[in-house]
Amino acid sequence: MKVFISFDMEGVAGIVDWSQCIPPGRPYEEGRRLLLGEVNAAIDGALAAGATEIVCNDSHGAMNNLDPELLHGQATYVSGRHKPLYMMQGLEAGADVVFMVGYHGSISGESSVLSHTYNPSVISHVTLNGARVGESGINALVALACGVPIGLITGDRQTAAEADPFLADAERVVVKESFTRFGAVNQHPEVARARIAEAARRAVERAANLRRPAIPLPATLDVHMQTADMAEVASWVRGAERTAVRTVTIGGDDPMAMFRSFVAVTYITRQSEGR
Numbered sequence: 449m450k451v452f453i454s455f456d457m458e459g460v461a462g463i464v465d466w467s468q469c470i471p472p473g474r475p476y477e478e479g480r481r482l483l484l485g486e487v488n489a490a491i492d493g494a495l496a497a498g499a500t501e502i503v504c505n506d507s508h509g510a511m512n513n514l515d516p517e518l519l520h521g522q523a524t525y526v527s528g529r530h531k532p533l534y535m536m537q538g539l540e541a542g543a544d545v546v547f548m549v550g551y552h553g554s555i556s557g558e559s560s561v562l563s564h565t566y567n568p569s570v571i572s573h574v575t576l577n578g579a580r581v582g583e584s585g586i587n588a589l590v591a592l593a594c595g596v597p598i599g600l601i602t603g604d605r606q607t608a609a610e611a612d613p614f615l616a617d618a619e620r621v622v623v624k625e626s627f628t629r630f631g632a633v634n635q636h637p638e639v640a641r642a643r644i645a646e647a648a649r650r651a652v653e654r655a656a657n658l659r660r661p662a663i664p665l666p667a668t669l670d671v672h673m674q675t676a677d678m679a680e681v682a683s684w685v686r687g688a689e690r691t692a693v694r695t696v697t698i699g700g701d702d703p704m705a706m707f708r709s710f711v712a713v714t715y716i717t718r719q720s721e722g723r
């Protein structure tokens with residue numbers, strides 16, 4: 449039983465500010481300790497249910513936020529920048545179930561701590577088959593392509609709600625209630641970790657019966673941006689067609705190709721940031 453964990457940072461209990469998510473400094477050291485606690489809780493739960501191999505993909509910032517030595521379960525650590533599959537790098541090698549830990553709300557949804565959809569300087573709104581989607585649904589394209597179910601998602605309440613249309617079968621752990629993008633009522637880290645471990649255990653036990661992400665194919669991913677410049681640059685990406693002044697559309701029946709186009713859009717549009 450192999451578990452793939454894609455972890456972000458903004459959705460971890462106790463984290464409400466960018467200073468806790470961006471090095472260097474004391475708040476960041478606190479943030480990465482909180483993050484490690486939740487990732488290890490997910491690993492502990494998976495191991496308790498019989499998982500034999502854990503691959504952890506660091507999906508936040510420079511993507512090297514943890515001390516590899518401190519990961520439980522002798523987990524493999526996918527870290528560092530310029531990953532072709534970004535938040536899902538490593539899943540292409542296969543797994544039995546995917547966990548999404550420390551995820552956060554989309555930039556276009558209700559208030560959610562540190563909400564964004566990949567790049568907040570560029571992307572203003574994304575829909576998948578017409579429904580608002582956050583990073584969980586976009587990343588689910590890779591799980592769909594690999595034929596792997598998503599068994600667990602953790603974050604604030606908004607994160608769980610946005611996963612509903614796409615990840616109906618996933619265990620959800622709400623570790624905080626956001627009241628703004630920079631404030632939340634947080635569960636104590638020990639409580640959050642215990643609940644994540646329990647849900648991870650259930651997810652591994654249920655893995656064989658979990659359905660794949662609910663994304664009918666062919667699918668359409670509409671990516672709305674802040675400026676026309678960004679949409680023009682994005683349209684240079686293979687598979688991305690400019691469909692409005694500030695929108696590109698990525699479509700097709702190959703979810704992996706769609707995700708690769710989306711990743712390329714996030715990389716190339718950094719060239720057109722600034723307003």
Ligand SMILES: [Zn+2]
Binds near residue numbers: 507
């Ligand atoms: Zn992040």
